[in-house]
Amino acid sequence: LSPNLRRHVPPSSQQRRLLNHFISRPEHPIEPPPPPPLPDSQAPQRFTLAVKDNIATTSPLPTTCASSILAGYTSPLEATIVTQLRTRGALLSGKTNLDEFGMGSHSTHSAYGPVSQDLDPKTSAGGSSGGSAVAVASGQVDLALGTDTGGSVRLPAAYTGVVGYKPSYGMISRYGVVPYANSLDTVGFLSKSISPISNLVIGSEGRGLWAEHDPHDPTSLSPSARKRCAAQREGYRQPWHGSRNKIKFGIPLEYNMAELDPRIRTAWAETAALLQDTFSARIVPVSLPSTKHALAAYYVIAPAEASSNLAKYDGVRYGQRDENAATDAAAGGVLYAATRGKGFGEEVKRRILLGSYTLSSEAMDNYFIKAQKVRRLVRKDFNRVFALENPLHAPETFELSELPETVEMEDKWGPEEVDFLLCPTAPTLAPRLKDLENKSPVDAYVNDVFTVPASLAGLPAISVPMPVAEADGQGQAGLQLIGQYWDDARLLAVADVVA
Numbered sequence: 001l002s003p004n005l006r007r008h009v010p011p012s013s014q015q016r017r018l019l020n021h022f023i024s025r026p027e028h029p030i031e032p033p034p035p036p037p038l039p040d041s042q043a044p045q046r047f048t049l050a051v052k053d054n055i056a057t058t059s060p061l062p063t064t065c066a067s068s069i070l071a072g073y074t075s076p077l078e079a080t081i082v083t084q085l086r087t088r089g090a091l092l093s094g095k096t097n098l099d100e101f102g103m104g105s106h107s108t109h110s111a112y113g114p115v116s117q118d119l120d121p122k123t124s125a126g127g128s129s130g131g132s133a134v135a136v137a138s139g140q141v142d143l144a145l146g147t148d149t150g151g152s153v154r155l156p157a158a159y160t161g162v163v164g165y166k167p168s169y170g171m172i173s174r175y176g177v178v179p180y181a182n183s184l185d186t187v188g189f190l191s192k193s194i195s196p197i198s199n200l201v202i203g204s205e206g207r208g209l210w211a212e213h214d215p216h217d218p219t220s221l222s223p224s225a226r227k228r229c230a231a232q233r234e235g236y237r238q239p240w241h242g243s244r245n246k247i248k249f250g251i252p253l254e255y256n257m258a259e260l261d262p263r264i265r266t267a268w269a270e271t272a273a274l275l276q277d278t279f280s281a282r283i284v285p286v287s288l289p290s291t292k293h294a295l296a297a298y299y300v301i302a303p304a305e306a307s308s309n310l311a312k313y314d315g316v317r318y319g320q321r322d323e324n325a326a327t328d329a330a331a332g333g334v335l336y337a338a339t340r341g342k343g344f345g346e347e348v349k350r351r352i353l354l355g356s357y358t359l360s361s362e363a364m365d366n367y368f369i370k371a372q373k374v375r376r377l378v379r380k381d382f383n384r385v386f387a388l389e390n391p392l393h394a395p396e397t398f399e400l401s402e403l404p405e406t407v408e409m410e411d412k413w414g415p416e417e418v419d420f421l422l423c424p425t426a427p428t429l430a431p432r433l434k435d436l437e438n439k440s441p442v443d444a445y446v447n448d449v450f451t452v453p454a455s456l457a458g459l460p461a462i463s464v465p466m467p468v469a470e471a472d473g474q475g476q477a478g479l480q481l482i483g484q485y486w487d488d489a490r491l492l493a494v495a496d497v498v499a
């Protein structure tokens with residue numbers, strides 16, 4: 001429905017260098033390990049892969065998280081997902097630029113300088129996986145890996161006009177991915193179309209990545225839980241659930257907010273109408289009342305986890321030590337302070353301060369605990385509107401004084417149960433980097449308002465290109481589809497039709 005129209009002519013190879021999206025590139029793409037002996041017909045097809053620089057690769061490629069504190073660091077191990085893709089034919093083509101440690105929405109908070117998706121005007125590539133998105137959008141690689149904690153794959157995809165997919169939490173191994181906020185972090189995929197992603201993730205005959213548990217990653221769903229989830233999704237593998245007539249998309253009313261760019265609102269409505277007319281899809285309004293608190297909850301939880309994760313970069317355990325700092329114990333903490341003061345950028349320091357505060361004894365109840373409660377409400381909102389059950393959540397038990405016994409109630413309330421939610425990925429089109437200079441950090445946080453709810457609930461979500469009408473022609477935005485937990489196969493298949 002929405003052809004992948006590009007707003008700009010693809011950049012020349014000289015221009016591409018200036019977009020600043022690669023942190024390091026090997027002279028020749030790194031070959032996959034020798035394939036196991038397979039008949040030719042089954043040999044994996046080769047494809048070029050860019051990897052966000054917070055995902056570990058081994059020498060000669062560094063792993064820096066775009067932070068000075070990890071300048072020159074090379075990892076002794078390769079992330080499981082990189083190994084998995086290499087054995088499936090990936091040629092490693094480079095490490096991509098990002099917001100330091102994944103913290104940001106425009107790929108501007110990087111020790112390597114900002115990423116842009118074009119040169120004049122310099123337009124935001126989105127963040128934090130902006131480098132990966134530009135590597136795909138400019139045609140340099142077939143597929144790129146990003147990480148999505150609160151929207152970092154979906155937002156850059158929307159801004160650059162490519163597909164960005166965040167899987168269900170716990171599906172894809174995070175071993176070797178530098179943690180930002182563990183309870184939210186996922187590995188995500190960017191590509192120009194959906195089929196390369198679904199071939200790898202879903203695959204056929206259980207050979208997709210979604211079936212692979214990683215014992216090295218404690219958040220990787222166990223084999224038995226995977227079996228249970230897959231069993232619950234059996235019969236739902238077909239994109240239109242057997243018949244196209246039955247598919248039901250929910251339009252979350254709370255997403256139609258005042259800050260939404262009217263051009264995006266129009267394109268969103270038109271896509272919904274097209275789905276209705278062309279595919280006889282049913283479009284129903286739904287309410288996710290906790291949406292308005294989700295952003296605030298995210299910006300309490302993510303920095304809290306980040307402040308704990310980043311404590312290890314002190315120049316002793318990890319990180320570039322500031323050799324000039326006094327190291328004698330009497331100077332108490334000078335080494336740490338100097339190392340961290342120099343090594344971290346402004347945004348990362350802001351998050352550390354924010355997180356340390358909300359976890360402090362005086363603020364904990366008011367911020368961190370409240371945010372966890374909001375997170376539960378956000379999950380409940382989603383479970384209530386989806387027709388499918390969430391295989392990880394048992395129905396809650398309520399003690400109702402007016403009833404004689406304890407009754408088991410599910411999260412469902414009304415009749416408006418849907419298969420997928422259909423909403424914009426971001427409230428605005430990609431801003432110009434110049435216009436971001438005078439904005440406050442909170443302005444950047446607002447960009448994540450439509451992406452963080454699915455992250456808080458651990459649900460699969462995908463952004464597909466959605467062209468919007470602009471005065472000077474065609475602009476691009478992202479249309480987001482959100483599915484129930486572990487409904488990834490159907491989500492990808494439906495998104496393929498919608499794209």
Ligand code: GLN
Pocket residue numbers: 102103104105127128147148149150151152153180302448
């Ligand atoms: N923009 C969000 C943040 O800064 C999301 C980042 C991400 O998903 N890695 O936290």
